[in-house]
Amino acid sequence: MRLLPLQQVEAALLGKLTPGGKSRSTETPDDLPAPTEVSVHSAAPWKNAFSKMMNNVRSSVDGPETTEPQDSKDARQLLQACSEDMIRLWNDPLVKQVLEVHRLRLQDMAGFFLDSIERVTDLSYEPTDDDVLKARLKTLGVSEHHFNLKAGNMVPQDWVVYDVGGARSLRHAWHVLWVPYFDDMDAIIFLAPLSCFDQVLAEDESVNRLEDSILLWKMIVSSPMLKKTSLILFLNKCDILRAKLESGQKFNEYVVSYGDRPNDFEHTSQYMKKKFMMIAKQFSPEARSFYTYFTSVTDSQSTSDILGSGECAICLYGKISAGVDWCNFGHFRSSIYWHL
Numbered sequence: 001m002r003l004l005p006l007q008q009v010e011a012a013l014l015g016k017l018t019p020g021g022k023s024r025s026t027e028t029p030d031d032l033p034a035p036t037e038v039s040v041h042s043a044a045p046w047k048n049a050f051s052k053m054m055n056n057v058r059s060s061v062d063g064p065e066t067t068e069p070q071d072s073k074d075a076r077q078l079l080q081a082c083s084e085d086m087i088r089l090w091n092d093p094l095v096k097q098v099l100e101v102h103r104l105r106l107q108d109m110a111g112f113f114l115d116s117i118e119r120v121t122d123l124s125y126e127p128t129d130d131d132v133l134k135a136r137l138k139t140l141g142v143s144e145h146h147f148n149l150k151a152g153n154m155v156p157q158d159w160v161v162y163d164v165g166g167a168r169s170l171r172h173a174w175h176v177l178w179v180p181y182f183d184d185m186d187a188i189i190f191l192a193p194l195s196c197f198d199q200v201l202a203e204d205e206s207v208n209r210l211e212d213s214i215l216l217w218k219m220i221v222s223s224p225m226l227k228k229t230s231l232i233l234f235l236n237k238c239d240i241l242r243a244k245l246e247s248g249q250k251f252n253e254y255v256v257s258y259g260d261r262p263n264d265f266e267h268t269s270q271y272m273k274k275k276f277m278m279i280a281k282q283f284s285p286e287a288r289s290f291y292t293y294f295t296s297v298t299d300s301q302s303t304s305d306i307l308g309s310g311e312c313a314i315c316l317y318g319k320i321s322a323g324v325d326w327c328n329f330g331h332f333r334s335s336i337y338w339h340l
């Protein structure tokens, strides 16, 4: 009961961060209890709203004069007031036991900071880069990012990355609007989370998440409009897959075709890699380049090692695009389209 005021904090923060101030997912009909979720629309000025909020937080911590709105201040104070109760609840042996019985690994779930409650509820808390990576921000439109990447020994190159929302309700738009628009991409980076073998879709509880990822992969690789686009597959969330298997979760209970193979990371990940590769081979309209990596993209060091390594497909694409553009357009442009 003492933690109930946190619901107000959540509603206030969602109102500030989501487009139009909505605090409920738009995917769920109004009469159903919807999970609250922060979403990002490329057209919404959420980054400005966020920077403004963070600047306010900074000025309230750094100086006596504060421009922070009262509701943000209240939110931070409430979070701090609830800190001790949250820590006690999270460390309670009975709570741990109940979570285990229900096979819930909250510490692996998106946006949970349960092992850092003291730090994130401190009045002077500022998110670190790793905290930002851990946050869950559902993508609604297509967001475009420009950056300059220096990989390995190569000269720095300009990149354009388009990030597309993967939620089911958004996929219709893929066929109609985005796939034709992306037919000139150099490469698609497809992120398939391997750890979700025991989870179902938030949008449709009858669909296994890993199965859904495979169906989506099949749709992308077989698209005639993307037949020339190279594929870079990130078999992602390996850290969570490993932790789940080590905690005793059985892979073959959900992926029946896995049979009696060993229930460890090495065998399950290789099995899934083969599955994705076979689909790419079987359903691609024509032969194409295909690269695959095991990743845990929230681990910034290992991800930067993959992106920075001279062997990485992304660097290879940088080279190819540079060559093509030198011949055809006289300027360099590389683009990647990714589905997360």
Ligand SMILES: Nc1nc2c(ncn2[C@@H]2O[C@H](COP(=O)(O)OP(=O)(O)OP(=O)(O)O)[C@@H](O)[C@H]2O)c(=O)[nH]1
Residues within 6 Å of the ligand: 108, 109, 110, 111, 133, 134, 135, 136, 137, 138, 139, 140, 164, 165, 166, 167, 236, 237, 238, 239, 240, 295, 296, 297, 298, 299, 339, 340
């Ligand atoms: N532990 C761990 N968490 C990850 C990894 N990759 C992503 N996450 C977390 O998974 C959550 C979902 O990431 P998002 O980037 O919001 O998801 P998305 O796939 O873009 O989802 P849509 O925008 O709906 O398409 C975030 O909280 C991330 O921190 C990973 O390799 N390991």
Ligand SMILES: [Mg+2]
Residues within 6 Å of the ligand: 137, 138, 139, 163, 164, 165, 166, 340
């Ligand atoms: Mg996203």
